[in-house]
Amino acid sequence: MNTSVISPYRQKKAKRTITVLGAAAIIGVFAALIADTLKVITEHYEHDFLHRLGENQYLIFFLPLIGFTTIHILRHFLFRNKPNKGIKEVMDSIVRNGKTLPAYKIPSHYFNGLLTVIFGGSTGIEVSTVVATASIGALSSHKIDNLNKYRTDLICAGLAAGVTALFNAPIAGFMFAFEVFTSRRKKTHIAAVTTAIMTSFLLTKYFFYKQVFDFHVTIWHKEALPYFILLGILAGFNSVLLTKSVLFFKNFFGSIKNDYVKIMAGSLIISTMIFFFPSLYGEGYAGIKNLTIISQPTDLLLLLPLLFVMFLKPIATSVTLGVGGDGGVFAPSLFIGAFLGLITAMTLNHFFHLNLIPLNFIVIGMAAVLSGSIHAPLTSIFLVCAIADNYILFIPILIACLISRFVANRIYPYTVYTYKPVA
Structure with missing residues (x-):
């Protein structure tokens, strides 16, 4: 008797969970592609410009100006003339009901992060990656039926997958989502974040992996x-x-x-x-x-x-x-x-x-x-x-x-x- 009553509910819940995990896996794939391609392209052009600076050091008085001007033009004509607020944008999307990360945040942070660093801006692509990959999670929760209530879970899945891909650090990706954004302990949340992280980690490890630093740590006293x-x-x-x-x-x-x-x-x-x-x-x-x-x-x-x-x-x-x-x-x-x-x-x-x-x-x-x-x-x-x-x-x-x-x-x-x- 109880089985006949509970069974439809369990079936519906199981189907919803599978949908969430499937979305998380897809988010992990796109997050890895965004993070890894941004990292590879940034490293290439940053190295190239540094080499050119070695040949002509006065070039540095033009590069940042070119970079910031290009960012300003893109922001004005292409990205709705809205400033990028970085991590705060993601936090607002989690804390405030109804506020989401618009799709244009993905190319906005991708290209602006790239242009900032390769033209000499003294920062990194990590936050640009986090916001772009979090936006993928927000977009999936908006576009796929019945996933809007899992928006926070999928946003965290996206940003955690982005950090994972950048540093080949799945545990750090999970902890970043947990410490900085939300300390949710719901099974669905943990499962979604973990799924996105593992998908991103595997894709990065087998197709894009490159050790950031060659540290030879052997002992401490x-x-x-x-x-x-x-x-x-x-x-x-x-x-x-x-x-x-x-x-x-x-x-x-x-x-x-x-x-x-x-x-x-x-x-x-x-x-x-x-x-x-x-x-x-x-x-x-x-x-x-x-x-x-x-x-x-x-x-x-x-x-x-x-x-x-x-x-x-x-x-x-x-x-x-x-x-x-x-x-x-x-x-x-x-x-x-x-x-x-x-x-x-x-x-x-x-x-x-x-x-x-x-x-x-x-x-x-x-x-x-x-x-x-x-x-x-x-x-x-x-x-x-x-x-x-x-x-x-x-x-x-x-x-x-x-x-x-x-x-x-x-x-x-x-x-x-x-x-x-x-x-």
Whole structure:
């Protein structure tokens, strides 16, 4: 008797679940294609322009101007003249009922993210990818019958799949959706996100996979634990510096009414910084790779250029975003953390002869600054472990990330995602 009553309901529920998981799998495929093609194209042209800069360094005074001007033209004539608000757009689509991510956000963030980075904007394609892939999830929930009530699940599936594809980091993709956007524990939500992640991961691994960094981490010593704690504290301060810098320059450039004055001023600032410190160009991953081959300096003055780059990166990133570039704080956080880690290790080695392993501090610093910047320690831990392609530093990274998150939150309880200006 009960079976005859329950059976139709269960059949309907099972059919709905299959539809959701099928949509999630399709989202995973498209998210991987968007993330992977954007990554490949960006790396190609960024490398090409950097090579051209090596032949003619004065070219840098034209590239950012070309990039920001092109973005402005596309935004004005093609993308409804609406600014891209990055992660906040995705958060609003989840929190506010009825507000969704329009389809044009996919090409808008794709092309604007590409143009920002390849022409020298000092940020990365991570946020552009996240918003574009989240928009795929929103679009599927709108277009497929009976899936509108699963919009949040499919949006999270899309953004998690995008992060997975970018870093070949499925656990980090899942944690990013969980920590930053929604902590839903419903079975359907978890199943949808996991399905999209695994689809994206497999597609990326077998067709697009390329290790971002070639780190050869082999060992760490428990005697270094106090210095990992110190690195976590310093990372917390640097995270807040990045957050406040982005918020300040966005507000500053937002007060400039003439778009062309804004673009020219911002382009000149970025061009000048990159002219003297080429590591500030684009994502900065090439700069991080160069750090791994720096040997122990005999003169501490050799660290001064590294200090300048580390403290200029928040400004370069903030100006990029303030002028209208597309991107966020993912890549800048990894960049700042790498420089902070190397500077910390070398300074301690120089003054106290500790024989710390600089590479370990580079990797741990990357995770710690990211944790403090986005207030997502679990995402940062698993993302950087995936980047390092091993979990040897899991415990030091865990310690540094938790401390950085705590310190950053105590100093300033907002991220660039959660801050809301006072009306």
